[in-house]
Amino acid sequence: MRRQGLTSVSAAFCLLAVLAGKAWASEPTLAEKLSALVAAYPDIIDRVDGNALILRDGGAPLVIDDGRTKSHVEKLAKADIEDSLSQIYPLGTCARPPAVDFDPGRIRSEALLKRLYGGNAASVRRDLVTVSWFGERLRVTKRHGAAQALKAVAADLSRRTELRRYLVPSAGTFNWRPIAGASTLSVHSFGAAIDLNTDFADYWRWAGKAGGGAFRNRYPLEIVAIFERHGFIWGGRWYHFDTMHFEYRPELVAIARAAGANACGR
Numbered sequence: 001m002r003r004q005g006l007t008s009v010s011a012a013f014c015l016l017a018v019l020a021g022k023a024w025a026s027e028p029t030l031a032e033k034l035s036a037l038v039a040a041y042p043d044i045i046d047r048v049d050g051n052a053l054i055l056r057d058g059g060a061p062l063v064i065d066d067g068r069t070k071s072h073v074e075k076l077a078k079a080d081i082e083d084s085l086s087q088i089y090p091l092g093t094c095a096r097p098p099a100v101d102f103d104p105g106r107i108r109s110e111a112l113l114k115r116l117y118g119g120n121a122a123s124v125r126r127d128l129v130t131v132s133w134f135g136e137r138l139r140v141t142k143r144h145g146a147a148q149a150l151k152a153v154a155a156d157l158s159r160r161t162e163l164r165r166y167l168v169p170s171a172g173t174f175n176w177r178p179i180a181g182a183s184t185l186s187v188h189s190f191g192a193a194i195d196l197n198t199d200f201a202d203y204w205r206w207a208g209k210a211g212g213g214a215f216r217n218r219y220p221l222e223i224v225a226i227f228e229r230h231g232f233i234w235g236g237r238w239y240h241f242d243t244m245h246f247e248y249r250p251e252l253v254a255i256a257r258a259a260g261a262n263a264c265g266r
Contacts, residue, residue, distance in 0.1 A: 028259050033085040033251075034064070036258070040231075040251035041144050044116055053081060055115055062111055072101040077184060084109045089233050089252045093225050094264035097215035098239040105233040105252050106240060110184055117143055117190035121176035128174055128191050134158075134167055139174045141191035146248040149230040150194065156226045166219050171195035171244060180205065193247035196223075201244035202236075217243045228253055237263065 038045045046054045052061035065082040075083045087104035118124035128139040140147040174191040187193040200218040224234045231250035235242030
């Protein structure tokens, strides 16, 4: 895979800005969503070719839609690329209780993530860099602008000293591990996620219901808006909520902007 420099990162965000500035008149098509996906990762994704995603690493194309009808549980366990784009993430400074099984971004194609960031812990580690985070040094992947995006988040948050108690100590970034209670890998495995101070965290498994407990959030929504501005999605948008969790998913943020998906208007 080619090494990504500042120029390519900037170009990717410019193209995403164009996509985000285009208001889709209706529910975006899969083709429109895939355009945002390609624009988000130009150094590794070359193009869409029929039902395949062609990558620049010389590996096999990735199937976009495997043709299987899946339950929500099955999508969480073994999503294809189409599944991962099937729910539109909403943006904004509102945090309403999510609808049942509304998990935009929590449905992930692990095969795609491995091609984006590395197929094992060792390969991911090679691209980790240090990001200063309010007195802490966090390990984050430099691939696809993730580390630069987190630095931009930190710069914006540094202007809001009253928010610092929610941010540190961070509960972690890179950690090659499966999601709790699942066999699929967490986005922390790829160095593209951060957890905030657990003192304010709420998590669906802690809420006491097998299908997702009563939603609660104790983080100021100004924090959420700043993360979203720089391409991160928030686990507080999910029915299976994880309010301390943010992960770098610029394609979902671009789709949300273009689709006008507003968390305050749903």
